[in-house]
Amino acid sequence: MNKPRHFISLLDLSSVEIRALIQRAISLKNARNPDFQPLKGQVLGMIFEKSSTRTRISFETGMTNFGGSAIFLSPRDTQLGRGEPIKDSARVISSMVDAIMLRTNDHATVTEFAEHSSVPVINGLTDLLHPCQLLADMQTYFEHRGDIQGKTVTWIGDGNNMCHSYINAAIQLDFNLRIACPDGYSPNADMLKSAGDRVQMFASANEAANGSDLIVTDVWASMGQEEEQKLRERAFEDYQVTQTVMNHAHADALFMHCLPAHRGEEVAAEVIDGQHSVIYAEAENRLHAQKALLELLMCA
The missing domain is CATH 3.40.50.1370 (Aspartate/ornithine carbamoyltransferase)
Incomplete structure (x- = not known):
């Protein structure tokens, strides 16, 4: 199985890819096409150790706009908050969703999670980086x-x-x-x-x-x-x-x-x-x- 592509840092994309992504974002903003649903039936798991306004709303709305859905998970809702090993959580959660976004304290949590995930992992914020x-x-x-x-x-x-x-x-x-x-x-x-x-x-x-x-x-x-x-x-x-x-x-x-x-x-x-x-x-x-x-x- 091919390893998924993650977005933990801006360095995970080339400069050409970042510029293309920016232009794509501008196009999506200007088009606002409700019939364009490339993620229909797909699910984004959103794990929040830190509270959020813009990160949660933007990812959840983005998935909805694209025909998919998002699941909000706080430490109170998962075994991560009770000390389950990160690699176990990563393997289990990634077997049930199509991508995962984490907003967490320790940057190592995101890197370890990505290492054991079978789907793309996105860094929604850590103590080290905020690439989104x-x-x-x-x-x-x-x-x-x-x-x-x-x-x-x-x-x-x-x-x-x-x-x-x-x-x-x-x-x-x-x-x-x-x-x-x-x-x-x-x-x-x-x-x-x-x-x-x-x-x-x-x-x-x-x-x-x-x-x-x-x-x-x-x-x-x-x-x-x-x-x-x-x-x-x-x-x-x-x-x-x-x-x-x-x-x-x-x-x-x-x-x-x-x-x-x-x-x-x-x-x-x-x-x-x-x-x-x-x-x-x-x-x-x-x-x-x-x-x-x-x-x-x-x-x-």
Whole structure:
């Protein structure tokens, strides 16, 4: 039996495939054809260790749009939550569904699950990466400004899973990434090294934003880090995306945030609700980018 194709990281697709997927997502968004049901009768198992708004709705709606269905599974609903070995769960669940999406804490959970799954496994978010969000972000940029190759993107804030996925995107789509993080919150050193000179680190948000085409940020304390909130507020106080920061970027620069956002913390309200912001198109594109991804993996 052929091994299934998984989507754990942007590095699992070639740069040509990512660009084709983005264009396919744009086509699916524009066509909105209810008669196109390539996944009719197919089932996506969705395993959530972490709660979600956009991930659950977009995958469930995408499967429904394509004529298939999705099953929502939380730790309370499965033996995974009671300590069943991951390889056992993977083998059993994958024998009953056509693809699996996991949104989990530990990245190793997804990689081990994929290793033992007989169907495609999609990374819906881990502590290391959030590749599905990057597909949506890149689709949004392509729609508004064309290909991102050779452009300058600035990440401001925590060197978290979103930052790591932007590093992978810079490698795959050949853009320059500037990262501004406070001491102690830098991205994974090995991932930084893998990107070579495509990525530069900055101590100042304003300096990192100079000449940028896209500014991106995320919450200062992600899910599970709430107890660090006060500590992080002090560490990140100079890393809010303000209008001053945006003024250092190109006049037509875009602003993105994967949401949920805290206005007045990582981003000023006048920025996220202003003319540079494309956050709602970005959020909607989770649906279209993931439909293109489901088609790629499940119709192969």
